[in-house]
Amino acid sequence: MIACLRLFTALCLAALLAACASSPSSSLGELPRTPDASLEQLLQQAAESTNPEKAALLRLSAADLALRQHNNDRAAQILAQVPLDQLKPAQQVFASTLAAELAMSRNDPKAALTALNHPSVSRLSELPTDLQVRTHTVHANALEADGQTLAAARERAAMTPNLTGDAANSNNEAIWALVAALPVDQLQAHSNDVLGGWMSLALTVKSAGTLQDQQNAIDQWRAQNPTHPAAIQLPAPLIKLKELASQPLTKIALLLPQEGQLASVSKALRDGFMAAHYQAQQAGQNPPSIQFYDSSRLTSLDEFYRQAQADGVQLVVGPLEKPLVKQLNARPQLPITTLALNYSEGAQGPAQLFQFGLAAEDEAREVARRARADGLTRAGAMVPVGEWGNRVLKAFREEWEAHGGTIVGVEHIDKPVALAQQVADLVQLRKTAGGSATPSRRQDMEFIFLAATPQQAQQIKPTLNYQYAGDIPVYATSHVFSASGDQNQYNDMNGIRFCETPWLLDPANPLRQQVTAQWPQAGGSLGRLYAMGIDAYRLAPSLGQLKALPDSRIDGLSGSLSMSPTQRVERQLPWAEFTNGQPQRLPATPN
Template sequence: MIACLRLFTALCLAALLAACASSPSSSLGELPRTPDASIEQLLEQAAQAKSPDKAALLRLSAADMAYRQGNAGQSAQILQQVPMEQLQPGQQAFASTLSAELAMTRNQPKAALAALNHPSLQRLSEMSIPLQVRAGTVHARALEADGQTLAAARERIFIAPMLEGEAASKNHEAIWTLIASLPTDQLQPNGTDDLAGWMSLALAVKTAGTLEQQQAAIDDWRSQHPKHPAAIILPLPLTKLKELASQPLSKIALLLPQDGQLASVGKALRDGFMAAHYQAQQAGQKPPAIVFYDSSHLTSMDEFYRKAQADGVQLVVGPLEKPLVKQLSTRPQLPITTLALNYSEGDQGPAQLFQFGLAAEDEAREVSRRARADGLHRAAIMVPKGEWGDRVLRAFSQDWQANGGSIVATERVDQPVQLAQQIADMFQLRQSEARAKSLQNAAGTNVAAQPSRRQDIEFIFLAATPQQAQQIKPTLNFQYAGDVPVYATSHVFSASGDVNQYNDMNGVRFCETPWLLDANDPLRKQVTAQWPQAAGSLGRLYAMGVDAYRLAPRLSQLKTLPDSRIDGLSGSLGMTQSQRVVRQLPWAQFVSGQIQRLPDTPR
């Protein structure tokens, strides 16, 4: 009797457990499993299925199999044949996730986010772990591609406890990449959850100056957050930082021209570089030794590198000459890590080559960024004729159009006598005058009519010399376009100190180096006291020299920490994947001949 009772109790318990286990399945629906059949066989079975529900599930399995096999087109085609209304909630969530994955193969993050907004995904937490992971992963990818970096990081942090092995490692590194790419002002670690911990780690690393200070900040953070996932397994870039901190820089070669046409440029760069070196000494740091080499008398780069290696050089800063930089960029590798002070034409180069300069292309992209931030969409362009103007035009156009802006007119400036005609053509004033004349002829009498300009130009992107800009702005005023905002590169500003020079440029906005906009910077004060020319347009080169010195020990840091920046005197410095240092610049405008600083562009 007791045995029978035990058997009955066991059977009841088993039935209860079975009911509990099957209840989510019964309410959410059976999900596709990895079938033994081929895609064609699954579709054939679907065509022969007696139940519409069964047919829909078979087609969903076939669509998923096609996606997993890398045939996104076939997968999308099959998925279109699956009626969502015939699926149960779990199957709908599965189909929506697959739809989002297919949208991402087409680089359509907004379509992916729309697919993931299906009501069935509100019950995702009730569904299987694999489906939760799959939906969470594609959601994170779509958010990142849509520019919602913080939301993408939140999604990856949510799925992290569900992952194992390689998938867990990849997700861990992806979280750090996302958090590290956030601007410092967005790193607000409120609370004690994992997200706050990631943010406080990124903030600690970004606000530390030297590699040694960064390493100390990481160690302090780990001691305060011993159970955080990033403390248990340090992200790979931070592990690399630790390795870099154990290899201090002790000797730098400064390779610049001392004779020839570039001698004055080389001198300004060298003086700025050494000013930063002496400032570091005065601050009690132990800066590396500097060895000088003359690039204007080089017989070969190979010979230079042999000499530098024999001298114990660990890093080369230079050369400045574009042909030498181009030559280095074509080599498979370099004997010593090198920070060239110019840019090659291609994006590729050896792993040991970094490139830094005062590229006009950086400023063109800065104008694009600023105009977008100011809510503008339609641009007209004025650049000088020639190769330089073409490069600036290309850089602006690519960035502007890639971010949704449109270009409604372009003029290449050359002869001053043509300016009035070019601006009239840009604003279609001649057509307006012709219409007025036609009206007069039709009426047979004089008609008072002021020419009207086209209204679809929201601003003008201007890259020009100070002399050209001083002619262009008054001509715009004369041609009834004085109210159109002008956004310019730094080339419109000569920094001559002559107020009268800029009286006709009222309202023109331009980006410029912090060096020329902040006369109170302590290092700038020291330099201009010794070399007064550094307060003028040559100051940009002194600033570049200072920044080359500050970049030298932090090249690997910029490469290792994606989207981290150094606030320099030539701009806010970041690095591209091709190891080119790029600048973002502050802004000013001309007001009654004076320079008025504007708020910085939001990052």
């Protein structure tokens, strides 16, 4: 998608440089001409001009030239000398577009959107098409960077009539990438215009189950929308799906330990995996056959793959053991595509290796996304002492700071007796002016990121209340919830928000009800592993789809699943809040 955007931006700039002077109308004003002078000559002419409008046009041309020469600081300095409010509308649009492009070069989409919020931009459709394309492009890029995916797609669709050839194709690929990233509920509210057609295509692809179902649905959509740009030229990822559909999956190897420390974890994963398999059979599908292999008796990965190949296996699900996953990740290639049920450390492994697990790092990133969507920018953090806590904090920090968030304090939770003091240290209680003994909390901390056990959380929330900091929101990972059904355990956690698997937040799910009827323990914290096993089964035939459609998702029971560029399955989770000792599901945040 990034390559498409770069190509499209280059094409737009080329079109702009070739454009001549434009005078839309006397009321809109003249646009800057494509300069035939150097930067210094333009500025000299502006300084010598006695006509304020001509001087402004020359400076706009100079700022534009500096931007194209990648001299962004100089472009910003020149643009700051142009009196925006004294310009005519066409010039205001041009200046606002320049300001937005400069803001995007600083990775500041909010400043870009502010620049494009100028009233003059409402008259963009009256201006020459090259400026329309340029403004729509930076507006779309800013909206996308700000997380406003649907609005970015709408902006790109608006310039569709003004594009032809490669520029049109690149824009169409960018529109598809955006709408493919939208959740299903947003796709359902589509209109009958060009963007609505893109959204209905995305809904069609996401609603179909198997690759063959997707192909049939796409063919039907094209027949119903023969003049739509996507019907005339399918997006590249959908063309790749056609290739995948010609390779149906018929046999899977399930490689899990039957003995040792991970045997109970393995059993929950296996039972969930097979529950999904039996559900597919009951639904009248023709699922692949499953062959079991015991990784606890494994002596050689090479020997295992030789045996699996001889058995006709097309996909391996497993292993679970981290040392084995690490070995696979270090290999240059694998003889059979493999979905490991754990994550290795380090760089991306061979092209045939995919990795999936219940990573706490996913939840830390989820907390950062949710807090940002809720409008928060300054965080405190409480994580356990040790390697696990450090990894979780690192994931939270990277996601949080990458989007402009700030961490103003961190405490590493250790012994229970120290918790009260650690909470006090984190919120930095102070005495008020005049020496009053009434403490007050620091005002630069808007919420606390918490990764802790239920027992620790039971102490932390009341301590915040005791320390006059009970108004600080707490956003936690799922580790605060044991799903024990003991309401008393959570009464002291009222108000804590936490992310959790759909499995544990949706007791009415039919498959969950079937599984818990047979294995009651699946209704508790072990349920996360049953959900992961079910999702591993659902991921198995879809790895190629997720790779071909990197912005697409599978709505799983362990979370909303997507594929990272390093072929690791990442989860986004729904949210709940403890209310009267019970987890109450919260509405999803807007995209």
